[in-house]
Amino acid sequence: xxxxxxxxxxxxxxxxxxxxxxxxxxxxxxxxxxxxxxxxxxxxxxxxxxxxxxxxxxxxxxxxxxxxxxxxxxxxxxxxxxxxxxxxxxxxxxxxxxxxxxxxxxxxxxxxxxxxxxxxxxxxxxxxxxxxxxxxxxxxxxxxxxxxxxxxxxxxxxxxxxxxxxxxxxxxxxxxxxxxxxxxxxxxxxxxxxxxxxxxxxxxxxxxxxxxxxxxxxxxxxxxxxxxxxxxxxxxxxxxxxxxxxxxxxxxxxxxxxxxxxxxxxxxxxxxxxxxxxxxxxxxxxxxxxxxxxxxxxxxxxxxxxxxxxxxxxxxxxxxxxxxxxxxxxxxxxxxxxxxxxxxxxxxxxxxx
Ligand code: HEC
Ligand code: HEC
Numbered sequence: 001x002x003x004x005x006x007x008x009x010x011x012x013x014x015x016x017x018x019x020x021x022x023x024x025x026x027x028x029x030x031x032x033x034x035x036x037x038x039x040x041x042x043x044x045x046x047x048x049x050x051x052x053x054x055x056x057x058x059x060x061x062x063x064x065x066x067x068x069x070x071x072x073x074x075x076x077x078x079x080x081x082x083x084x085x086x087x088x089x090x091x092x093x094x095x096x097x098x099x100x101x102x103x104x105x106x107x108x109x110x111x112x113x114x115x116x117x118x119x120x121x122x123x124x125x126x127x128x129x130x131x132x133x134x135x136x137x138x139x140x141x142x143x144x145x146x147x148x149x150x151x152x153x154x155x156x157x158x159x160x161x162x163x164x165x166x167x168x169x170x171x172x173x174x175x176x177x178x179x180x181x182x183x184x185x186x187x188x189x190x191x192x193x194x195x196x197x198x199x200x201x202x203x204x205x206x207x208x209x210x211x212x213x214x215x216x217x218x219x220x221x222x223x224x225x226x227x228x229x230x231x232x233x234x235x236x237x238x239x240x241x242x243x244x245x246x247x248x249x250x251x252x253x254x255x256x257x258x259x260x261x262x263x264x265x266x267x268x269x270x271x272x273x274x275x276x277x278x279x280x281x282x283x284x285x286x287x288x289x290x291x292x293x294x295x296x297x298x299x300x301x302x303x304x305x306x307x308x309x310x311x312x313x314x315x316x317x318x319x320x321x322x323x324x325x326x327x328x329x330x331x332x333x334x335x336x337x338x339x340x341x342x343x344x345x346x347x348x349x350x351x352x353x
Contacts, residue, residue, distance in 0.1 A: 033211035040221050045236040046203040047278070047328075051120035051194045056134055058191045061172040064338070066192030068168070069185060071337050074158055076147035077103055079350040083140065083189070087115040089335040092282040093196070098290030102140075103148035104352070109256065111290030116328075117278045119194045121240030126288040128243060128273045129262045134190035138182060152182040158348060159185065164341020196335075198279055198328030205325075213325055220322030223315050228307050237276030238326065245271050246288070249308035252301075256288055281324045295320050 050058060069075065070089075073082045086100040087093045093114030100112045110126055122128065124136035140146040141155055149155050159165045159180055166180060172188055173179035204212035213221070224230065233239045243259050246252045247270055259271035272288055286292045292301065299319050303311035311319070 035210040036205050036208060037218070037222075039225065040218070041206055043225065043230045043234045044202075044206055044238065046206045047117060047197050047199050047236050048120065049197065051117075051197065053119075053132060053134075053190070053194065055132075056187050056190050056194075058194055059172065061168075062188045062191035063195065065165075065168045065172045066188035066190065067335075068165075068338050068340055069189050070192055072340055074162070074340075074343070074347070075141050075149065075155060077149055077350075078352045081147050083115070083137075084337075086112045086140075086146070089115070089196075090330065090332075092116060092279045092330070093118075094283045096284070098285050100146075102146035103144065106145040108143075108145050110288050111285065113275060114279060114283050115193055116196045116198050116330075117237050117276055118240075119190070119196070120237060121273065121276060122242065123273060126272050126275075127259045127262050132190065133193045134183075134186045137186040137189040137193075155185070156180060156182060161344045161347040162341050163344050168341070196331070198330060200278070200326055200328035202325045203328075214321070216318055216321045217325045218322075220318035220320070223311075223319050224322055227303060227309055227311060227315075227319075229302065229319075232274045232306065233277055237278055239274040240276040242274055243268065243271045244274050244306070245269075247305045250305050252305045254289065258288070277323060278326050279328060281320075281327050295323060299323075 052058065056062075070083045073079050073085075075082065081102055086095050086102070088095055093116040094112055098111060099107045099109065101107055113126065118124065119133045124130040124133060130136040130139065138152075141149050142152070149158075159169070169179040169184060169188075170176075173184050176184075201212040224233075232242065232244050235241050245268075246254065246258065252270070254270065257269050259273075260266055260269040280286075281295060284293055284295065286295070286298045287301075292298050296316050299316050300311060303309045303316075
């Protein structure tokens with residue numbers, strides 16, 4: 001079942017010999033993989049190298065500062081929670097729990113999505129309530145069940161008490177009279193997040209290397225398109241570019257009203273941002289409430305509630321195999337935890353209350 005693309009490239013008898021692996025010299029060679037199926041390529045795109053934003057140009061200085069802030073627990077009330085507590089960079093940007101524990105171990109209502117490949121989406125959070133990673137970064141620090149800082153001013157007092165940070169803000173935001181601002185803090189973290197991309201074998205395939213996916217993965221990709229997953233999961237992130245109702249075809253049991261709580265529009269009840277599927281084999285448990293552990297189960301749920309289809313067990317396996325090919329390489333050097341600047345004499349003590 002080769003695509004028209006492959007027959008164009010490997011034409012005639014020579015092509016047949018190639019495909020059958022009759023290539024002389026011992027005859028043990030395997031048939032070369034056919035080139036990527038154009039139908040497979042059309043709906044997706046390789047990941048960008050960086051997820052840029054004109055509003056927050058990425059500079060090395062901002063990124064270096066943002067990386068430190070990302071790992072710094074001193075930005076939390078009891079100085080024991082950082083972004084990395086819930087979005088572990090060496091664990092695909094997730095904590096692997098249904099919902100995450102923040103200040104005093106309190107649990108939030110939703111599953112922590114990954115920070116990898118997140119900045120390129122139309123908006124942030126399951127309900128899309130923040131437009132970009134810069135706006136998003138301001139939320140968790142002040143969220144009472146996450147990092148629980150009482151105010152932006154309190155966060156800035158901590159940053160200003162750490163001499164190394166005062167210097168680094170000045171370098172990262174040159175020419176500003178007062179560079180230590182909450183906006184700049186969010187911009188630095190955002191700039192760091194904009195380079196959290198994880199290219200995978202799927203990207204190599206989309207760029208023309210037919211051998212980058214196995215036959216099973218290609219079959220799974222065919223199924224993924226045939227059953228209609230790509231009506232929602234498409235583009236470079238296989239999602240992240242539209243909102244859809246969870247339970248489009250059959251009502252899905254959840255109390256979370258999703259996007260309608262943000263927009264006030266009843267028609268968007270139970271709508272969520274369609275999540276991207278990059279690294280999805282590594283980012284369970286799944287769905288906005290983290291209620292589903294197994295990827296096979298999510299694929300069946302998607303078939304039933306989003307498409308009104310029962311996906312056969314062997315097809316589920318093939319789709320899951322394809323989803324596994326979306327697992328990319330973690331940028332280990334980029335995410336290495338940096339040495340944090342030491343506290344100063346005025347740095348507040350942790351507040352466990
Ligand atoms: C206590 C756990 C916790 C901490 C700490 C935390 N987050 Fe999150 N994060 C979450 C949860 C839960 C969500 C989803 C919430 C929602 O959608 O309503 C989320 C969502 C996000 C998203 C949106 C991703 C997407 O696909 O929509 C980004 C980006 C993010 N967090 C980055 C950060 C950064 C940066 C920090 C540190 C400043 C941080 N988080 C701190 C739990 C946490
Ligand atoms: C009508 C749009 C739509 C279609 C079609 C659709 N999905 Fe989804 N998908 C969503 C939405 C919305 C969510 C998030 C739902 C939630 O969290 O409650 C989601 C979640 C997922 C998740 C969980 C991701 C995570 O990080 O938790 C996976 C995996 C997934 N879909 C795969 C598929 C597959 C495979 C198909 C085809 C069988 C498919 N989807 C079809 C909209 C869709």
